[in-house]
Amino acid sequence: MKVTFPHMGNIYIAAKALLDGMGVDYVIPEKNNDAVLEIGSLHSPEEICLPYKLMIGNYIRAIEQGADTIILAGSCGPCRFGEYCELQMNLMKSLGYNINFIVIDYPKDIGLRELYRRIKVLSSAGSKNIIQKIHAFSSSVKVMNLIDEIEQSAYMYAGYERNKGECKNLLNKCKADVMNCTNPKEMINFLKIYREKFNHINVDINKNPLHIAIIGEIYTVIEPFSNFYIEDKLMDYGVSSSRGLTPSWWVKNAALSPLKINSLHIRKNAKKYLPMQIGGHAVECIGEAVTACAEGFxxxxxxxxxxxxxxxxxxxxxxxxxxxMNFPVMSLVVDDMTGEAGYVTRIEAFLDLLERRRQNVLSGC
Ligand code: SF4
Structure with missing residues (x-):
């Protein structure tokens, strides 16, 4: 068995830790790019959402490199994501690919026994013993938490750095170098060193950069290619940004949701405007907007x-x-036809507006 998985931000780093630790053979698909999107769009229904198209592109590229099994996270409610796995299985079959899907879904939807069975299918492909496999799982969660923490530090400190570009360069170097590690323990130690490096970035605490919250649909906020690398662009502009939806947030949220104690603060803040789940992460989007305003973004x-x-x-x-709440919010819609130039112009105009607002407040206008 040679497994693969779709890209979504830093998931590939945690997946490497998990699969190396279990001794499972795998293919990491090439990072999302125009060619991947083109091949995904070619085979996907025209009106399906962008993540679906990119995922299909990832699968086809990985199959070309020998992958025969796809690992996919399951449904999150009544939007199309709930149908992704069936739609994608049928599409890949109709394209003539003979591949297996392992869909990791919430226990409340498929039952604990079925979840265990699916995990066992993956686990049985590994060459390591059961203790090492359990250890690989906990190590991959640690790797995910560490890389998310490092990334969030980079996005926040970028507004305060004295040496322009230092945060971005260090983050890119960290992501590239961690992939050269040969086992999860090495990855964890390596990421801890980088976390320490970020704690010693040369910052000017007297700077007062703009602070922006990135909110919205989970795939497009996490996967940089789908949002035209917006967080990198904000770093280049000297803006600090923060994003609540991360792979580690998703894992924690999924683990706590059976007890209904997941994202309590966000759900409380969203309640006035959106008191019920409507699929995707709409409640989180609303809750995060209210939270960002309350926190002074x-x-x-x-x-x-x-x-x-x-x-x-x-x-x-x-x-x-x-x-x-007198809080500026801009919405950006992305698809395979979105042009980067217009997108960047809108971001720059929004940043200008925020700067002018600040100046007006300072001058008492
Ligand atoms: S949340 Fe939005 S983008 Fe994601 S699957 Fe549902 S409809 Fe598509």
Whole structure:
């Protein structure tokens, strides 16, 4: 068995730790790029959301490198994501690919026994013993937490750095070098060294950069290719940014959701505007906008794929939050036809607006 998985931000780093630790043979698909999107779009239904197209592109590229099994996280409610695995299985079959899917879903949806069976299919492909496999799982969670923490530090410190580009360069170096590690323990030690390096970035605490919250649909906020590397761009502009939705947040949220103690703060903040789950991460989007305002952020940027049903609902609620809380929010919609130039112009115009707002407050206008 040679497994693969779709890209979504830093997931590939944690997946490497897991699969190396279990002794499972795997293929990491090439990073998302125009060619991957083109091949995914070619075979996907035209009106399906962007993540689906990129995932299909990832699968086809990985199969070309020998992958025969796809690991996919399961449903998150009544939007299309709930149907992704069936749709993608049928599509890949109709394209003539003979591959297996292992769908890791919530126990509440498939039952603990079925979840255990699916994990066992993956586990049985590994060459390591059971203790090493359990250890690999906990190590991959540690790797995921560490890389998310490092990334969040880089995005926040970028607004304060004295040496322009230092955070971005260090983050890119960290992500590239960690992939040269040969086992999960080495990856954890390596990431801890980088976490320490970020704690010693040369910053100017007297700077007062803009602070932006990145909110919206989980795939497009996490996967940099789908949002035109917005966090890198904000680093280049000297803006600090923060994003609540990360792979480690997703794991923690999934683990706590059976007890209904997941994301309590976010759900509480969203309750006034969106009191129920409508699929995707619309509640988180609304809750994060309210939280960002309460925490003194200058504004929020919502990103979502064209046709994303939950985020269209969020987009219709955000102007009310913006008006009631006097908090600027900009929505960016992405799909395979989005042009980068217009996208960048909108980001720059939004940053100008936030700067002018600040100046008006300072001058008492
Ligand atoms: S959350 Fe939006 S983008 Fe994601 S699967 Fe659902 S509809 Fe598509």
């Amino acid at each position: 200058d504004g929020a940027i919502q990103i979502f794929p064209m046709g994303c049903m939950p985020e269209i609902v969020s987009k219709s609620i955000l102007p009310t939050i913006s008006k009631e």
